[in-house]
Amino acid sequence: MAARIPRIAPSEITPPEAYFNRRAFLTGALAAGAGAALGRAAAAIVPAQSGAPLTYTIDAAESVEALVHAPGQNEKPNTWEQITHYNNYYEFGTGKSDPAEYAGQLQTRPWNVIVDGEAEVTGNFPLEEFLNPYALEERIYRFRCVEAWSMVIPWVGFPLATLLKRFKPTSRAKYVAFQTLYRPSQMPGQRLDILQWPYREGLRIDEAMNPLAFMVVGLYGRVLPNQSGAPLRLIVPWKYGFKGIKAIVRITFTENQPATTWSQAAPDEYGFYANVNPNVPHPRWSQATERRIGNPFFHERQPTLMFNGYANEVASLYKGMDLHRYF
Ligand SMILES: Nc1nc2c(c(=O)[nH]1)N[C@H]1C(S)=C(S)[C@@H](COP(=O)(O)O)O[C@H]1N2
Numbered sequence: 001m002a003a004r005i006p007r008i009a010p011s012e013i014t015p016p017e018a019y020f021n022r023r024a025f026l027t028g029a030l031a032a033g034a035g036a037a038l039g040r041a042a043a044a045i046v047p048a049q050s051g052a053p054l055t056y057t058i059d060a061a062e063s064v065e066a067l068v069h070a071p072g073q074n075e076k077p078n079t080w081e082q083i084t085h086y087n088n089y090y091e092f093g094t095g096k097s098d099p100a101e102y103a104g105q106l107q108t109r110p111w112n113v114i115v116d117g118e119a120e121v122t123g124n125f126p127l128e129e130f131l132n133p134y135a136l137e138e139r140i141y142r143f144r145c146v147e148a149w150s151m152v153i154p155w156v157g158f159p160l161a162t163l164l165k166r167f168k169p170t171s172r173a174k175y176v177a178f179q180t181l182y183r184p185s186q187m188p189g190q191r192l193d194i195l196q197w198p199y200r201e202g203l204r205i206d207e208a209m210n211p212l213a214f215m216v217v218g219l220y221g222r223v224l225p226n227q228s229g230a231p232l233r234l235i236v237p238w239k240y241g242f243k244g245i246k247a248i249v250r251i252t253f254t255e256n257q258p259a260t261t262w263s264q265a266a267p268d269e270y271g272f273y274a275n276v277n278p279n280v281p282h283p284r285w286s287q288a289t290e291r292r293i294g295n296p297f298f299h300e301r302q303p304t305l306m307f308n309g310y311a312n313e314v315a316s317l318y319k320g321m322d323l324h325r326y327f
């Protein structure tokens, strides 16, 4: 068993304007948890206001055992500014600064998520019912975009498996599909023909149940800003960033592999699996190295790791699969 993750001093990873006392919130969360109804407690701790302080009970240094093995924990996270001003979110434009500029107009309350397909529990649920108030945790994950840049990001959220299990998927649920909001009035990119809207993603059910797959509601201990995918987005840290679908409004358990936006748009370039793999180049560029956003040496590159450094946790999911074919 590897050593505990060394703690990073909050002053080192958190810009001063975003700093707050995590211990104080921990105490508050435990107090709020006593006897509070799930829905009400959740609503109380996930405010609608982007950037508002967010309560969570487990910080990265105390997170799940799997993370103890995960590299990225020792790397310095990118700043709030970098993470929220260099984004891909085509609903708001194709430029990296478009989401920061235009995503503010999206109204993230009220918000509902439909769960349907191969599950015993299905329906249309208020966002608050999805958020488990007692298990929000911080995870510092590597983030690797298919465009060969990367960051290290301190997310706040909860394991996707925790959410999915509550809906009791049936034995026919072999995959889970996700859909982004379709609201062209507030998402100007959806008025253009750049992708097939709404944005869709999917995972094999065993991938979705892996403890690293994470539902994100926050960043740096604060409510997720709209450009980062508020109010609810997915992060699958061993896969390319495009699997991390934002502004989720629908989760569907399916028997067959669901269609996904980028693999529909360019099937030779973006596969369903999209596992980070330095040995399988994109047809138009190498995936062997990456540029870390914020590196003052702009041309400096670092090696990309198999499964983005999470091979110990996820390689067994792909045993016997030809990863050149299933890219
Ligand atoms: N709905 C939606 N989700 C999306 C995208 C998008 O355009 N629309 N872009 C994806 C891509 S390509 C990446 S790299 C990540 C970027 O996440 P970030 O902006 O939080 O870094 O979001 C992913 N999720």
Ligand SMILES: [Mo]
Binding pocket: 088, 145, 146, 147, 240, 241, 242
């Ligand atoms: Mo990406």
